[in-house]
Amino acid sequence: MTLLHGRARTWAGFAGAAVLLFALAPLALTDFRLGLLAKYLCTAMVAVGICLAWGRGGLLTLGQGLFFGLGGYAMAMHLKIADAGPGNLPDFMQLYGTATELPWWWRPFANPAFALAATVLLPMAVAALLGSFIFRRRVKGAYFAILSQALAAAFAIWLIGQQATTGGTNGLTDIQGFFGYDLDDPVNQRTVYFVIAAALLLLIALARQLIHSRYGELLVAVRDSEERVRFLGYDPAKVKLVAYVVAAGMAGLAGALFVPAVGIISPAMIGIVPSIEFVIGAAVGGRASLVGAVLGAIGVAWAKTALSEEFPAAWTYFQGLLFIVALAFLPGGLASLGGVLRRRRDRQRKAAVVAVGEAA
Numbered sequence: 545m546t547l548l549h550g551r552a553r554t555w556a557g558f559a560g561a562a563v564l565l566f567a568l569a570p571l572a573l574t575d576f577r578l579g580l581l582a583k584y585l586c587t588a589m590v591a592v593g594i595c596l597a598w599g600r601g602g603l604l605t606l607g608q609g610l611f612f613g614l615g616g617y618a619m620a621m622h623l624k625i626a627d628a629g630p631g632n633l634p635d636f637m638q639l640y641g642t643a644t645e646l647p648w649w650w651r652p653f654a655n656p657a658f659a660l661a662a663t664v665l666l667p668m669a670v671a672a673l674l675g676s677f678i679f680r681r682r683v684k685g686a687y688f689a690i691l692s693q694a695l696a697a698a699f700a701i702w703l704i705g706q707q708a709t710t711g712g713t714n715g716l717t718d719i720q721g722f723f724g725y726d727l728d729d730p731v732n733q734r735t736v737y738f739v740i741a742a743a744l745l746l747l748i749a750l751a752r753q754l755i756h757s758r759y760g761e762l763l764v765a766v767r768d769s770e771e772r773v774r775f776l777g778y779d780p781a782k783v784k785l786v787a788y789v790v791a792a793g794m795a796g797l798a799g800a801l802f803v804p805a806v807g808i809i810s811p812a813m814i815g816i817v818p819s820i821e822f823v824i825g826a827a828v829g830g831r832a833s834l835v836g837a838v839l840g841a842i843g844v845a846w847a848k849t850a851l852s853e854e855f856p857a858a859w860t861y862f863q864g865l866l867f868i869v870a871l872a873f874l875p876g877g878l879a880s881l882g883g884v885l886r887r888r889r890d891r892q893r894k895a896a897v898v899a900v901g902e903a904a
Contacts, residue, residue: 554752557835558745565741575730582737582805584845585744589798591826591841592747592834593791598823599831600755601787602767604685607692608795608822610699611667613814615796617703618666619803620716621650622659627720635718636711647709656723660800667796668789675788679781684770693816700815715810722804736804743801747794748834754790755834763787795822817860821848824863827870829877836879 569581590608597603624634625646632638633646646654653659674695683691703710711717725732754760765773766780773780803809812818821844829840844866852859870877 558749561745561748565745566738570734570737575733578737579733579805580846580849581842582740583802584842585737585740586798586802586805587822587825587845588838588841589740589744589747589801590795590822591829591837592744592751593794594823594826595831595834595837596751596754596763596794597787597791598826599833599837600760600767601763601784602684603784603788603791604689604823605692605788605791606689606816606823607694607696607819608791609696609814609816609819610692611671611792611795612799612802612818612822613696613699613703613809613811614667614670614799615663616799616803616809616814617710617716618653618659618662618796619800620719620809621653622656623719623721623803624716625650625654626656626723634716636714636716637708650709663800664793664796667799668793671789671792672785675785676781679784679788682781693819696814696819697816700811703811703814711810713811715808715813716803717808717810719803719807727804727807736801740801740805743797744838747797748838751790751794751834759783759786820867821845821863824867824870827877828866830879832876833879836877840877840879 565585570578573581590612594605594608597605624636628634637646653662678688678691703715704713706712720727722732722736725735727733727736762773762778762783763786766778766783770780773783799809799814802813822841825841825844826837827840828844829838830836844863848859848863851862855862874880876883
């Protein structure tokens with residue numbers, strides 16, 4: 545009976561989210577605000593992966609910008625080739641005038657099927673390679689967090705240094721089409737929003753299935769007592785690797801959909817600061833709760849847009865303060881606030897009962 549009740553609540557939650565995203569938001573928001581919401585939903589997609597890797601597996605992934613960027617650049621490269629037309633170079637290559645033909649590693653991305661697959665499989669492949677080395681060496685905790693952040697920084701620095709083939713600091717800009725559809729058309733922009741919203745719900749469903757499966761229980765066990773799991777015959781490195789790779793694929797898909805939503809991808813969007821922002825959103829909302837992580841990511845992204853316009857210099861400090869407060873005073877994020885208040889109320893009730901008993 546409890547299981548059926550839980551499934552009913554889950555289906556009701558998905559139905560409510562679908563109505564909110566697909567019906568109410570397009571009616572209530574202008575095209576500009578809906579475009580901003582599409583960008584926030586991409587951030588929430590990254591938070592879903594962080595919830596799985598960090599919230600359930602204890603892997604503080606401070607380098608998700610690496611995988612977000614791999615997916616974003618894979619998509620942007622295809623769209624720039626398509627915008628240029630057959631036989632032509634992307635506009636920034638013509639501007640710099642250093643290339644007479646498309647670089648060899650750009651050419652596969654002219655194929656839409658290859659580009660779509662690469663947006664997810666490329667980040668997962670890189671994560672599998674890096675994770676195999678990291679987890680086999682039993683790197684964890686703060687060392688893992690710092691190493692993952694360094695990888696994101698290295699990728700951003702490499703992109704900046706390849707100006708002739710990646711656009712350098714500017715990145716890949718002025719993306720006008722999305723698989724044959726003009727992104728300047730508001731109707732097509734709304735279609736992109738609907739695609740992003742649908743992808744977010746699918747990722748939440750996938751993550752929920754993993755979390756509530758036997759694998760999800762094993763992932764928590766590795767987080768809480770890695771040595772005990774090893775003695776039981778499981779390989780903790782493989783368990784953590786799966787979560788790391790899945791989270792990388794989700795970040796890659798988010799980066800790919802971010803490109804048509806915003807029309808640009810650059811090193812500034814994938815380096816250390818964006819990677820920390822991804823984690824802050826999940827931490828503030830609640831890294832152990834899918835709903836909390838998603839809402840936290842959307843809320844922090846919205847606050848960045850709203851407050852950075854008024855306090856551009858102080859917003860970064862405010863973000864850091866949010867992260868510190870969330871971890872120090874509410875480790876479970878805002879999603880755990882109800883449980884904290886219930887436990888406090890229960891303690892007060894028990895204390896009152898004890899006081900009455902002693903008075904009697």
